[in-house]
Amino acid sequence: MTGLKWKIGQVEISQITEIDAGDVIQGAIKEATPENIKAIKWLYPHFADEHGKLKSLVQSFLIKSNGKNILIDTCNGNDKIRSDLPQWGKLHTDFLKKLNAISADAKDIDIVICTHFHCDHVGWNTKLENGIWKPTFMNAKYIFPREEYDYWKQMPEKELEDDKHAFNDSVAPIIKSGLAEFVDPDHKIDNRVKLIPTPGHTPDHVSIMIESDGQNAMISGDFLHHPCQIASPNWSMPYDSLPDKALDTRRKILSQIADANILLIGSHFPNPVAGHVRRSKEGFVFEI
Numbered sequence: 111m112t113g114l115k116w117k118i119g120q121v122e123i124s125q126i127t128e129i130d131a132g133d134v135i136q137g138a139i140k141e142a143t144p145e146n147i148k149a150i151k152w153l154y155p156h157f158a159d160e161h162g163k164l165k166s167l168v169q170s171f172l173i174k175s176n177g178k179n180i181l182i183d184t185c186n187g188n189d190k191i192r193s194d195l196p197q198w199g200k201l202h203t204d205f206l207k208k209l210n211a212i213s214a215d216a217k218d219i220d221i222v223i224c225t226h227f228h229c230d231h232v233g234w235n236t237k238l239e240n241g242i243w244k245p246t247f248m249n250a251k252y253i254f255p256r257e258e259y260d261y262w263k264q265m266p267e268k269e270l271e272d273d274k275h276a277f278n279d280s281v282a283p284i285i286k287s288g289l290a291e292f293v294d295p296d297h298k299i300d301n302r303v304k305l306i307p308t309p310g311h312t313p314d315h316v317s318i319m320i321e322s323d324g325q326n327a328m329i330s331g332d333f334l335h336h337p338c339q340i341a342s343p344n345w346s347m348p349y350d351s352l353p354d355k356a357l358d359t360r361r362k363i364l365s366q367i368a369d370a371n372i373l374l375i376g377s378h379f380p381n382p383v384a385g386h387v388r389r390s391k392e393g394f395v396f397e398i
């Protein structure tokens with residue numbers, strides 16, 4: 111029942127998986143055809159199957175740092191109504207039991223951070239109680255990138271309906287309950303965990319950097335969705351709010367983490383989820 115775990119110096123990071131995301135991610139990256147995927151040999155056996163189909167997950171990560179439980183992203187959640195991606199709606203998963211299995215009840219979460227406001231990253235912010243969306247993590251401070259909130263509250267016409275619904279059912283109730291804290295995209299949580307700006311997929315998208323005892327890791331959020339985009343950073347997705355910026359960020363961050371020996375924990379990557387971006391003759395590869 112328990113997922114993977116990583117130790118970064120004094121910080122512990124645990125995986126909590128919600129559902130498989132293979133079809134959605136593959137459908138969204140239009141260059142990710144079976145033929146193109148089969149040509150990237152290092153994707154095998156972990157990141158693609160023999161038919162050239164991508165493997166991926168919707169998942170959260172629990173960071174334990176300085177005695178605090180910090181939950182990064184909250185997947186789709188249960189009972190949400192979704193129309194663009196119906197397979198991500200009306201779910202009844204055991205996400206909270208999985209959290210409980212790594213010794214963290216919902217009431218024990220101190221901080222929730224949403225890397226961005228897409229429906230698969232904010233869902234468990236709330237749960238349905240007597241027909242009303244209530245904060246799932248009632249004792250937590252919910253950290254939201256300020257301009258991410260400013261963008262989505264306008265209900266931008268060009269964005270998916272599901273993400274606007276997610277704002278209403280999974281973000282607005284947190285604001286109403288007084289548990290939200292708006293921050294800059296380089297906000298420091300403590301001396302070991304901080305946000306870094308990775309804009310493009312959404313306007314104020316952030317990733318999470320962890321540094322302790324000389325070791326470093328990064329939880330990606332969605333500046334990339336699958337290891338195939340390490341091989342081909344120019345493969346983008348139609349859900350990027352700012353496509354040129356997203357491409358620029360992906361190239362820049364991949365270069366930075368390749369040069370700095372940072373463990374990359376991919377928010378939609380399938381197991382083993384984490385590895386190092388290295389430079390090769392062809393560009394970048396992902397080593398696990």
Ligand SMILES: [Zn+2]
Nearest residue numbers: 228230231332
């Ligand atoms: Zn996502």
